[in-house]
Each structure stands twice: as structure tokens, then as C-alpha cells.
Amino acid sequence: MPTLKNSITINRDVSTENDLDFDYLRRIGIQHIASMGGGLWTDYNEHDPGITILEMLSYAITDLGNRASLSIADLLTGPEGSTSISKQFYTAEQILPNRALTALDYRKLFLDIEGVRNCWIIPYDVKVYANCKDGSLAYNPELFPNILPEDLGEFNLKGLNRILVDFDVEDDDPQRQQKIDAIKLLIKTKYHANRNLCEDLVKIDEVEEQPVSICVQVGLENEADEDEVNARILLAIEGYLSPRVRFYSLKQMLEKGYRMDEVFEGPLLDHGFIDTAELREAGLRKEVRLSDIINIIMDIPGVKQVMEISIGNCSGSNNPDTWLICIDPNKRPRLCDQSVFNYKKEQLPVRVNEKRSEEIYQELKAEEDATDDQAALNRFPEIPSGESLDTGWYTTIQNDFPDTYGIGQEGLVSSADTVRRSKAKQLKAYLLFFDQILASYFSHLENAKKLLSINSDLSNTYFTQAVSDISGFTDLVNNYPQNDNTLLSEQLFEGLADDVARRNELLDHLLARFAENFSKYAFVMKELYGSFTSEMILKSKELFLKEYVTLSSERGLGFNYYHQPVSELWDTGNVSGVEKRVARLSGIKNYFRRNLSESFIEVYEQSPGVFKWRIRNASATVILSAENTYTSYKKAINNLYFAVLQLIESSEEKIEDAFQAGVVANQIIDNIQVKVSGSGNFYFAVIDPELPDTDPNYTVAKQLIYFPDAAQMEASLLETIRFMKYDLTEEGMFMVEHILLRPDSNEPDTPTYYFMPICADDCKESCCGIDPYSFRVSIVLPGYTQRFSDIHFRNFMEELIREELPSHILAKICWIGSRKGEVPDDDNQMMEFERLYKQYLIAKSPMDPFFPEDETRDFISILTKLHTIFPTGKLHNCDAEEEEQTDDIILGRTKLGTL
Known part of the structure; x- marks a missing residue:
């Protein structure tokens, strides 16, 4: 079988440096001219004006290439007071460490x-x-x-x-x-x-300690300090029996041969870095070997020989034939008082000054501690500082032409006739096209720091700048905003710049650097939303990148329940790392643990069999309500979702422009209709522009809040659109870790009703097993929201959850409940689940051991009764006349999610 011997890699240096080679650019330019116009133009010598133009352009490109070749620190550094490099990109200490895992x-x-x-x-x-x-x-x-x-x-x-x-x-x-x-x-x-x-x-x-005795007679060099040798031997043996782990500085770790990512692997510490290899070796010792002790002693400066040595268990005299002492599991060996260390010089006994030796011993330990303290002073690499070089600065190439062309600052001689002046003006206008292209490239280079920044809030991705130093410029163009580069960009790139799509591509590039992608999410979202899909995905990517330090380092983290205030248990972002990642990868706006049943949305029965809906904002004010009534709950909720979609697809920019120009009654702006009441007050309606205005379903919804002038209505309209885009949400999730529901193991007689129930069939041959606690979670989601009631999005979510969960954890996923008020509270599983879960968390947090009996039993009771709600469907006769159907059931396929 063939094997791939060489790994496929991307060369880090992909630059050909052709952009810095003037002769190359000139030669390639002439080749293009010859291929396109060789039948008309054959003189490519230096005296030809066309070649002069080519040389000017080639020179400008080399200038652009030279600036692009500047150090990355210089390219990313803006003028004083602008965003620093550390704010544009994640630093090593932010992105490389992770929370404790192993x-x-x-x-x-x-x-x-x-x-x-x-x-x-x-x-x-x-x-x-x-x-x-x-x-x-x-x-x-x-x-x-x-x-x-x-x-x-x-x-x-x-x-x-x-x-x-x-x-x-x-x-x-x-x-x-x-x-x-x-x-x-x-x-x-x-x-x-x-x-x-x-x-x-x-x-x-x-x-626990296991005493070990060592009796040894050591021969010393004549010049050796016996007090110091004794101190060093004791310290070395102590380090062998119970290893002390050292801290290192960043410089020391790099000098040991570690890469930067290896240095920062694991949690970020306050006292420096720990060598993982040393830490692994510093485990609980399982045995003490006599040969190891001999080697340790012989490595001490001043030791000439080990004359006699024996080891024992401190239970009696040492056996000289003992070469190995086994240490009991989960104990560490300790040098006991029966140990004896004698020294000789040239066969003459040497007496150790115990007091002085102890002082030296303490000094040596203090030196080790000082080394650890020093390691904390050099933990992080310095962020490179660059120089702001104004890489976007541009001057017209026309001023570099020979004076004979008459297009520079000096212009033509005063005696030039009208024909000559006209030709010069034509050439200047012709070259302005190239000037503007080059000015745009330089502007893009200047803004690269913003395009590639994780914290960029750019609204546009194409840039240009005014070319302002051309002599007689006002004679060449009209309506050229020389002092407003943003407006100039809009004019030049109108119809070309899809900023949302281009920003999505840039964010895809940044995400790919972390091996992340939103392709599955983007695909499934197109099934639910229209033109607003790209903007929703864009916001999800931006939020994901801004929180990536947390989302990446905490992906295996559980929530902190230990001794937390109520504010950190409910209405809180103190949730597991998986919940945060799933939320950001699926576009869930709010991952806080909260009451999901309390919704901004209300669908109510106006009279028997007649349904309407309304949406409230955070202050409980009704900001949008249905125009018509509906014969079923499903039709009403579908109309609500359609109204929200029509609203968020309306362009805020078009609305602002329309109100600035002045609006009139019944004016249409995208999917919005400006309305004026009989008393002259303004309000707005959401419409379906696909229908004629005579259709009763043309007006989808209204905001029945009246304003005395158009400006106040505009502010309310824009605020409502932004609320629908960024704040309106019913989505969220709860993750329950079953291991936290176990009874206190220190109480062996805990009654059986405090345990989670099991299926008796699982005791037999079953892949599920009978353990309901170990590495199992229940994930509870509201099954009634717009996206969560769509079977395709549910499938995406379930697959995403299983991909993001650690592979050894088994999840049970439930889609439950109703909005508060839509069913009786006693029948609303979501409300009951939220009440008991909150009660359980509040009771559990301060307890040690960790088992609030009654609250846990009540919570287990609701947890084991949860049942998934499924989208309704209709099985219709295939031979019947074709009619519009929604949520059809297809035989041979299922609408049921995974239980």
C-alpha cells in the first residue's frame, strides 16, 4: 500500500517579490501590450509615451510592493491614539493556554x-x-x-x-x-x-508518609566542606523521595527547547511555567532504589566515594542486602530520624556541625524559592511594537512625468495653444483612472489592520482615498468629495461592494486560523431566512471571534456551582463551556441560564378559535402586533415569524435616507409602510410587498404607538428593528450533569428514592448500561421557538451538540415546553423544569457534602418525566389537487428528533 512520506504543507513565504522588480513589471507590461495591440503598436522603445506611462505605473507598483513588505508590526501600527496591536489580535497568553483539562x-x-x-x-x-x-x-x-x-x-x-x-x-x-x-x-x-x-x-x-531510613558512610575530598556536603545530600535525597516542582521563566522554557505553543500548554499560572516532562516525573514514587541513592550522593560536589550504605523501613535495623523498598499506593516516602550520615576524609572520621549544616540547608532552599519567584517576573512575551508609517499615503503619478508632458504641477508653458492644452487635459483624465486604482490599493494596505482585526466593527470592506494633488483637478471631474473618503468609496464601489459577503469571507479566514467554520450553520440558516441570512451569520461569526478566548479554552469546562450567590446560579453566564460554544456556533443570542418560558412573544386566543399575537420589548411595551386574526395557533405563530423576518430584512440605511428626504403617508420603504392617523400622528406597518395592496393580508403587522412627528417614529422604527435583530430571542439551553445529582457517598444507607431511576432491561445485554450518572448529561431546549421547531434545524443542533461534547460524554436531548401563558402552568414542563432546577441549584451550592435531598429528588422527578414535543405535520392524499402545504410528512422518513 502506498504511503505519503512527505507531509503536505503551505509555504509560509509565498511572495515572489515580482512586485519589487521594476524590470520584471516593465517586461510583463510590454508582453501584455504586444499580445493585445501588437497589430497597431510596435514601437516599445523608451521614447514612446505609452512606454513612459507603463514605466510610471511600474514604479508606483514597486512603491506599493515595498510598503507591503514592511514588517508586520509596522503595518499593524496606526497613528498615536489608535487601536494597539494587542487589541487587534489575541496575544500568546490569551489564545494559547487552556483551562485545566488533564x-x-x-x-x-x-x-x-x-x-x-x-x-x-x-x-x-x-x-x-x-x-x-x-x-x-x-x-x-x-x-x-x-x-x-x-x-x-x-x-x-x-x-x-x-x-x-x-x-x-x-x-x-x-x-x-x-x-x-x-x-x-x-x-x-x-x-x-x-x-x-x-x-x-x-x-x-x-x-500519607511512609518512613524510609538511609544509613550511609561517605568519603569526602580533603578540601570539601563537610557541613555543606551534608546539607546538599539531605536536600537532594529529599527531592528524590518527594520531588519539588520548579517554576521557569519564558526565556528558560524556550532555552530548554520548547516551542511557544508548548510553553503555554495548560492553564496560565501566576508563578511562571512548569516543565510538563518534569511534572510527569514528579509523581508519587512507587519504590526507593539503593542505586538511585548512591547516584544522588555521588553527584554532590566534594563526594569522593560511598563507602557503606543501606536502606530500610524504619522498623528496625537496616539490611545491607536490601536494594529496593516498595512504597504503598498513594503514599510518599520520607526520610526518618533513624537515618545516619557519616563522613570521612582519608579514613579519618569528620564531624558535621549540625547547626551550620542546617543553616546552609535553609539557604539552599531559599535559593530555590528565589528562582521560582524570579520565574514569575518573565512570564509573557512582549508584544512587538511597530512604527506608524502612514502606508496609505499616496501622491499622483502625474507629477513624476517629464515636464514636456505638461501634466505636472508646473503645467504647460504659457505659449501652448488650445490643442496642446486639450491633449494634456485628456492625458490627465486618462491617467486619473490609474491614479484612483493605485490610491485604492494604498488605502486597502492602510486598512489591512482593520480588515484582519478580531475586534473590527467595520461597516464597509472596500476603501479608497481622494487624489488631491493633481494640477487643474476641478477641470477634470465633478462631484468629487475630496474630504470624505467614505462617501467617495460608496460612489466608486456602488454595485461592486457586497460588504456583508466580503466581511463574511474575511471572518472565514480568521476562523480558519483557529480551525473553525460556520459552513453547516450557514447552510441550514438559508432554509429559514431570506436576504437577512448573511447578516445574521456575519454577526454570529463576529461574536464567536470576540469571545474565542473563552470559547476555546473553556470548551471542556463545567459550570461552577460551589458556594455561588444566586446571581451566579440563575440569570447568569456561569454555564458550561459546551453551552457557550453551541450557542455561538448556532447563533443563539443569549446563553445565560434563565427562565426561557418567559418570552417577549405572546400568542393569545382573542376569542374561541380566534388567535392573535404581539411582541413586547424588555420594558414590557408592545412594539409589534398582528393586523389580522387567525383560525389556529400555528397560523398565528407563522404570521408572527413572517412579520419579524420582513421587519429585519428592511434596510436601516434606506429608512434613514428616506426620513432624511422627508416621508409622506403610505410611503413604502422596503417592507415598511409609513402610516399617518386621522389626527396627524405617525406610526408604521409591516407589509408583504409580494401581495397587492388590496389584499387583506398585505398589512402583516403594526406598531400601534403614535408619534407627533416623523423623526420620533423613525427612532422607534430603527430601535424596533435592532431589537428584533439583536435582542429578541426565545432560544437557550440547559445542560444538567447527572454526576452532580448523585447522593452523598459518605451516607451508604441513603434510601433508593434519592437515586436516579434505571431501566431494568439495561441490566441485561445492553449498550447503554445501568449507570445513569457517569459522563451523562441531559440537554433541555425549548421546542416551541421558530428555529427549534424546524426539524432540519433540530437535526443540525443535535449533531452540533454531539460534536462539541467530549467524546466520552453521552447526551440525552429533549425539546420541551411552551411559552408562559399558552398552556396552564401545571401543564407547562418548561416552567416546572425551570422552577425545580433553580430550586435545586440554590440548595446545592452552599452544601458540603453536596446533596440537598428533597430538592434533588424533586428535580430528578421532573428530569425523568421530560418528553420531546415534535413539529406538527400533515399526511395528505397524493392524488388530491395540489395545494400549498407546510410541514408535510413524507413516508419512509421521520420528523422525530433523536431521543
């Missing part, structure tokens, strides 16, 4: 806390028993009396963690326990702020 990441996070010498995060084992006869769970199998062995199942909960800490607190410190408790609280707080999705912390323990 066990090593968590260790780095906790090692960054003062007082933690080392730490380890390990699984916490909890066994759960299942009654496969009645589908119940318990920690204690004795709660299932008279159960047959074949009906008893069991499983271990996954995703629970225990943290072992080696505290850097002296054993004789009188406040040792208080300090340890304070450090544990910091660890717990930091863990929950960085908690992985579907994981939880159960315990934080001080790592």
Missing part, C-alpha cells in the same frame, strides 16, 4: 498555590448497586432485601476525584492545621472554578 493540568493549577509542595489528582472509587428487578439503585446492597443474585448489578461511578497534597508547611509550625485548612479551601475553590464537565471533587487529603 490530571497534569490540575496539578499545575494547584502547585501555583502558596503552600503546595506537590499534589496528585486520582480517581475516587464509589460502588453503586442496582436492583435489576425494580430498576432502583443504592450504595448498600442490603437495602434490596430478598433479591436474587442474578437480579443484583453493580458499577463504579466515574468522574469523581480525590486530591492528595504534599503541603509545604513545617511539621513544628503551631498553626500548621489552620494553614492546611486554608490551603485546602483554596484548592477546592480553584478546582470548582476549573471543574471538568461531568466530573466532581469528593475529598482533599494530605498525602
Whole structure:
């Protein structure tokens, strides 16, 4: 089988530098002239005016190419007071780190806390028993009396963690326990702020010690300082038994051979960087080898030989034949008081001054601490600073022509006749075309910093500038706005510039740099919206890029429930990273955890069988209402969606221009009709321009708020359009992590009704298993909104959710509920779910252990009863006369989503 030996890469340097080669540009230009006009023009010598023009253009292109070749820092630096480079692009410390994800990441996070010498995060084992006869769970199998062995199942909960800490607190410190408790609280707080999705912390323990004794006699060099050698040996052995993890500066990490992205891998720390390879080696030691101890001692300066050595378990005398001591799981070895270190010089015993050796030992430890402190001072790379060089500056090429042409600043001699002056003017007008093209290119180069910026709020993507230093310019053109480059751009690029489409392409480029794309979202949106689709997608991409630091680094993060105020539990952005990413990738405007049942939209039954709708703004004012009545809820809601679409597709620019020119009664502006009441007050209606104005459905909706003048109505109209575009939303999602619903494992006799129910059939051969907690989530979405009631968008959302969830997490997706007021509150699953979920979160947050019994039981009850609502459809006779159908059912295919 053939294999691809060489990887396919894109060359970073794609420049040919032909734009800097004057001779090349001149030669290629002549070749083009010969291919297009060789039958008419054969003189390509330097004296020919056409060649002179070609040379002037080639020279201008080399100037443009030279500016484009400036350092990227210079190209991105604007004049003083403009946006800095750090605001245009993400810096290394913003975009490269990620929140804690792996066990090593968590260790780095906790090692960054003062007082933690080392730490380890390990699984916490909890066994759960299942009654496969009645589908119940318990920690204690004795709660299932008279159960047959074949009906008893069991499983271990996954995703629970225990943290072992080696505290850097002296054993004789009188406040040792208080300090340890304070450090544990910091660890717990930091863990929950960085908690992985579907994981939880159960315990934080001080790592247990296993005493080890070492008896050794060391031969020293004659000039060696025995006190210092003793201190260094003790420090080195201590580092071997319980490794201390060092912090490094950015410079030191780069000198160790790491790439910049490798340096910043993992969470961003306050004290510098940790070498991942060193951290991996600094695990809990499983064995102590005599050979390792010998090597450590021999590496100390001043040591000549190890004369005698033995190791033991501190339980008695050491056995000289012992070469290996096994360390119990989850314990760290410690040098005990029975250890003996003797020294000799030339066979003569040397006595160590214990006090001086201890002072040296403390000095050596202080030097290590000082090195760590120094590492924190050089954490981040400096942002390159450039020089503002005004790369967009342009002067006409006409001033570079020889004076004999008479088109420069000096012009023609006074004796030139009318014919000569006319020819010069014609040439100037001809060259103005090239001047304007070149001026536009230079302007684009100047604005590259804005086009490629993640924080750009550009409304246009084509740029030009006025060519202002041409002699006699006013004789050549009319209505040329020399002092308004924005207006000039609109005039020159009118009909050419689709700024929304071009901005979308630029954002696609920026997204591709992060391996992200919106292609699936764009495709499915075209099924729901008309001309406004591109603008909606554009806003989604802009918002995604602006929040990308959070969306990328927190993609595996769960929400922080630990000791949070109510403001961080409800009506809050304290949600999981997956929820944030799914929201931004699907165009959901608001991902806050909130009451989704409380909507801006209200569909009500005016009388039996007669429906209308209205939309309120954030202050509960009705800003749009139906013009007609409808015989069903579905027809009313479809009319509402159509009215909103007509409104947001109306051009704000056209509305502003129309009102500036002055509007009259019944004037049509896109999908808006200006209305004037009998008393002379202004209001507006939304229309369907595809219908004749005599059709009763021509007027779709109205804003029945009256204004004494057109200016106030214009402000209200624009505000309403922007509200519909950016604020009106019923969409959102809830993600429930099942592991957080488990009962407290420290209470083995917890009754079975506090556990989640299971399907008894899953005890047998089933791919689902009987564990309802480990790495499982329930995702609840409102199934009644415009997009969420469309089966195609649901399929897109379900696929997106599963793509964004970590691969080991299984999701149950439910589309539920109704708007508040549309059904009785007792029958509204969304309202009941929101009430119990909020109640559960508020009760859970301050508790330790983490199990509010009644609130959890009530919430599990509603969670297990949720049922998906599906879009209605109609199965009609294929032989019947063709009529307009919506949401048809197609045999052989299903409208049901994934359960």
C-alpha cells in the first residue's frame, strides 16, 4: 500500500517579490501590450509615451510592493491614539493556554498555590448497586432485601476525584492545621472554578508518609566542606523521595527547547511555567532504589566515594542486602530520624556541625524559592511594537512625468495653444483612472489592520482615498468629495461592494486560523431566512471571534456551582463551556441560564378559535402586533415569524435616507409602510410587498404607538428593528450533569428514592448500561421557538451538540415546553423544569457534602418525566389537487428528533 512520506504543507513565504522588480513589471507590461495591440503598436522603445506611462505605473507598483513588505508590526501600527496591536489580535497568553483539562493540568493549577509542595489528582472509587428487578439503585446492597443474585448489578461511578497534597508547611509550625485548612479551601475553590464537565471533587487529603531510613558512610575530598556536603545530600535525597516542582521563566522554557505553543500548554499560572516532562516525573514514587541513592550522593560536589550504605523501613535495623523498598499506593516516602550520615576524609572520621549544616540547608532552599519567584517576573512575551508609517499615503503619478508632458504641477508653458492644452487635459483624465486604482490599493494596505482585526466593527470592506494633488483637478471631474473618503468609496464601489459577503469571507479566514467554520450553520440558516441570512451569520461569526478566548479554552469546562450567590446560579453566564460554544456556533443570542418560558412573544386566543399575537420589548411595551386574526395557533405563530423576518430584512440605511428626504403617508420603504392617523400622528406597518395592496393580508403587522412627528417614529422604527435583530430571542439551553445529582457517598444507607431511576432491561445485554450518572448529561431546549421547531434545524443542533461534547460524554436531548401563558402552568414542563432546577441549584451550592435531598429528588422527578414535543405535520392524499402545504410528512422518513 502506498504511503505519503512527505507531509503536505503551505509555504509560509509565498511572495515572489515580482512586485519589487521594476524590470520584471516593465517586461510583463510590454508582453501584455504586444499580445493585445501588437497589430497597431510596435514601437516599445523608451521614447514612446505609452512606454513612459507603463514605466510610471511600474514604479508606483514597486512603491506599493515595498510598503507591503514592511514588517508586520509596522503595518499593524496606526497613528498615536489608535487601536494597539494587542487589541487587534489575541496575544500568546490569551489564545494559547487552556483551562485545566488533564490530571497534569490540575496539578499545575494547584502547585501555583502558596503552600503546595506537590499534589496528585486520582480517581475516587464509589460502588453503586442496582436492583435489576425494580430498576432502583443504592450504595448498600442490603437495602434490596430478598433479591436474587442474578437480579443484583453493580458499577463504579466515574468522574469523581480525590486530591492528595504534599503541603509545604513545617511539621513544628503551631498553626500548621489552620494553614492546611486554608490551603485546602483554596484548592477546592480553584478546582470548582476549573471543574471538568461531568466530573466532581469528593475529598482533599494530605498525602500519607511512609518512613524510609538511609544509613550511609561517605568519603569526602580533603578540601570539601563537610557541613555543606551534608546539607546538599539531605536536600537532594529529599527531592528524590518527594520531588519539588520548579517554576521557569519564558526565556528558560524556550532555552530548554520548547516551542511557544508548548510553553503555554495548560492553564496560565501566576508563578511562571512548569516543565510538563518534569511534572510527569514528579509523581508519587512507587519504590526507593539503593542505586538511585548512591547516584544522588555521588553527584554532590566534594563526594569522593560511598563507602557503606543501606536502606530500610524504619522498623528496625537496616539490611545491607536490601536494594529496593516498595512504597504503598498513594503514599510518599520520607526520610526518618533513624537515618545516619557519616563522613570521612582519608579514613579519618569528620564531624558535621549540625547547626551550620542546617543553616546552609535553609539557604539552599531559599535559593530555590528565589528562582521560582524570579520565574514569575518573565512570564509573557512582549508584544512587538511597530512604527506608524502612514502606508496609505499616496501622491499622483502625474507629477513624476517629464515636464514636456505638461501634466505636472508646473503645467504647460504659457505659449501652448488650445490643442496642446486639450491633449494634456485628456492625458490627465486618462491617467486619473490609474491614479484612483493605485490610491485604492494604498488605502486597502492602510486598512489591512482593520480588515484582519478580531475586534473590527467595520461597516464597509472596500476603501479608497481622494487624489488631491493633481494640477487643474476641478477641470477634470465633478462631484468629487475630496474630504470624505467614505462617501467617495460608496460612489466608486456602488454595485461592486457586497460588504456583508466580503466581511463574511474575511471572518472565514480568521476562523480558519483557529480551525473553525460556520459552513453547516450557514447552510441550514438559508432554509429559514431570506436576504437577512448573511447578516445574521456575519454577526454570529463576529461574536464567536470576540469571545474565542473563552470559547476555546473553556470548551471542556463545567459550570461552577460551589458556594455561588444566586446571581451566579440563575440569570447568569456561569454555564458550561459546551453551552457557550453551541450557542455561538448556532447563533443563539443569549446563553445565560434563565427562565426561557418567559418570552417577549405572546400568542393569545382573542376569542374561541380566534388567535392573535404581539411582541413586547424588555420594558414590557408592545412594539409589534398582528393586523389580522387567525383560525389556529400555528397560523398565528407563522404570521408572527413572517412579520419579524420582513421587519429585519428592511434596510436601516434606506429608512434613514428616506426620513432624511422627508416621508409622506403610505410611503413604502422596503417592507415598511409609513402610516399617518386621522389626527396627524405617525406610526408604521409591516407589509408583504409580494401581495397587492388590496389584499387583506398585505398589512402583516403594526406598531400601534403614535408619534407627533416623523423623526420620533423613525427612532422607534430603527430601535424596533435592532431589537428584533439583536435582542429578541426565545432560544437557550440547559445542560444538567447527572454526576452532580448523585447522593452523598459518605451516607451508604441513603434510601433508593434519592437515586436516579434505571431501566431494568439495561441490566441485561445492553449498550447503554445501568449507570445513569457517569459522563451523562441531559440537554433541555425549548421546542416551541421558530428555529427549534424546524426539524432540519433540530437535526443540525443535535449533531452540533454531539460534536462539541467530549467524546466520552453521552447526551440525552429533549425539546420541551411552551411559552408562559399558552398552556396552564401545571401543564407547562418548561416552567416546572425551570422552577425545580433553580430550586435545586440554590440548595446545592452552599452544601458540603453536596446533596440537598428533597430538592434533588424533586428535580430528578421532573428530569425523568421530560418528553420531546415534535413539529406538527400533515399526511395528505397524493392524488388530491395540489395545494400549498407546510410541514408535510413524507413516508419512509421521520420528523422525530433523536431521543
